[in-house]
Amino acid sequence: MNKNLDLSKITSEINSFRDDRDWKKFHTIKNLSMALSVEASELMEIFQWASYDDLSNLVAEKELAISEEIADIFIYLLLIANEANIDIETAVFNKMAKNAKKYPIDKSKSCSKKYSEL
Incomplete structure (x- = not known):
C-alpha cells in the first residue's frame, strides 16, 4: 500500500506550490472545502455507473485517473487541515x-x- 507518509514534507511541498503562485488568498477554508467536495465528486464519477462486477477491471483501466483524483482530494484535505491548524x-x-x-x-x-x- 503506502510507505510511511511524511505529512510535514508533503504539506510543505503543497504550500510552496501555492505560495509560488500567490494563491493563499484564495485558499479560505470555505473555498478549500468546496474544492475538496468537487474533487471527491470527480472520483465518484469514475465509478458512477459501474456494476459491482466491473469494479476490479475499472480500477485497473482507470488507475491513473483514480490516482490523480485521490491526490487532489488529499492535497485539499492537507490544505484545509493546515489552515485550521489541525x-x-x-x-x-x-x-x-x-x-x-x-x-x-x-x-x-x-x-x-x-x-x-x-
Whole structure:
C-alpha cells in the first residue's frame, strides 16, 4: 500500500506550490472545502455507473485517473487541515478511538448498520 507518509514534507511541498503562485488568498477554508467536495465528486464519477462486477477491471483501466483524483482530494484535505491548524495524525487517532466505542467488534463485525442501529 503506502510507505510511511511524511505529512510535514508533503504539506510543505503543497504550500510552496501555492505560495509560488500567490494563491493563499484564495485558499479560505470555505473555498478549500468546496474544492475538496468537487474533487471527491470527480472520483465518484469514475465509478458512477459501474456494476459491482466491473469494479476490479475499472480500477485497473482507470488507475491513473483514480490516482490523480485521490491526490487532489488529499492535497485539499492537507490544505484545509493546515489552515485550521489541525494535526491530521492526532485527529485520525482520536476519531478511530471514538469509532471503536461507537462500533464495538462484538456488535459491528460483518454488519453495515450505523452505530445507532446496533
